[in-house]
Amino acid sequence: MKEFLVDSVFFGAFISLAAYEAGLLLKRKLKLPILNPLLIGTILVVLVLVLLNVEYEHYNEGARYISYLLTPATVCLAVPLYQQLTLLKKNAKAVAAGILAGVLTSLVSVFLLAKLFGLTHEQYVTLLPKSITTAIGLGVSQELGGIETITVAVIIITGILGNVIAESLCKIFRIQEPVAKGLAIGTASHAIGTAKAMELGQVEGAMSSLAIAVAGLLTVVGASVFAGFM
Amino acid sequence: MKYLRQFGIILFISFLGEALRMIIPLPIPASVYGLVLMLLALCSGILKLEQVKDTADFLIEIMPVMFIPAAVGLLDSWSSLQPIWVPVLIITVLTTVIVMAVTGRVTQFIIRKGEKKK
Secondary structure, rough: OHHHHHHHHHHHHHHHHHHHHHHHHHHHOOOOOOOOOHHHHHHHHHHEEEEEEOHHHHHEEEHHHHOHHHHHHHHHHHHHHOHHHHHHHOOHHHHHHHHHHHHHHHHHHHHHHHHHHHOOOOHHHHHHHOOOOHHHHHHHHHHHHOOHHHHHHHHHHHHHHHHHHHHHHHHHHOOOOOHHHHHHHHHHHHHHHHHHHHOOHHHHHHHHHHHHHHHHHHHHHHHHHHHHHH | HHHHHHHHHHHHHHHHHHHHHHOOOOOOOHHHHHHHEEEEEEEOOOOOOOHHHHHHHHHHHHHHHHOHHHHOOOOHHHHHHHHHHHHHHHHHHHHHHHEEEEEEHHHHHHHHHHHHOO
């Protein structure tokens, strides 16, 4: 049985979809924001792998065909963005200021907290790109001499967290403008958060997509400056 | 055949993104170059919205599933995360909340200030 699962090309892809579907079902039944299909799906896959004693590497044999679609899907984020272009132009100043404020806040807060916890330079630069999309963040971490596996882990945790808390956080901080919601989600939690912004609405999704690219690029520059502070 | 052609166009732009990533020595992924190229193609009219829209909508809708493999991969990075997981987790949670709140409030403040002026 185990050998069969290890060799199978479809096992990893199938259980990923099935687990996500189960997450969707749970969310529909119980209507709790914490029951996020991505979070539930991930936990279910981990449980299945642990129970069946299948290693990640073997699971990923099949699952990587799902990850393969990530680049084309990110490219497609330009489509909702294009559809909201007039809205973007109208709010250009607010959009630019919002993303810039978010990126600076991210770098400053990581710096202050790293000081507070007495992290080493290596650990500090590992965390600097935590809010941006994995592919850019990984490059930044490599460039600055961070620990790559931890950077990836932290970026993914940030994304899932952002995806899970986005709705409640916007309520608590009374962020009501769809443009502001989208930028907040995308700047804080990149593409994984954007998946949530897409559910909230067209404008939210488009602005969140924009924030992935702009915040990512600003962080490339900002992180290299901030790396010198500690 | 509509979907096949649309998917073909999307893959071609992804491929161009890859090519740019090879040429330009910056830590920017193919997907971000691709996003910009797609936006430019749509804005300039080289590409019509209908030529990619249905497949793009589908890919965006199923996007959350695509993060499951990477998230499950946290299993493998646990050993390197374990010695510093407490400060890392606290920093991650706090900064995510602060960044989201600040970005949202700043944007909203400027939008509403602009509306009042008019």
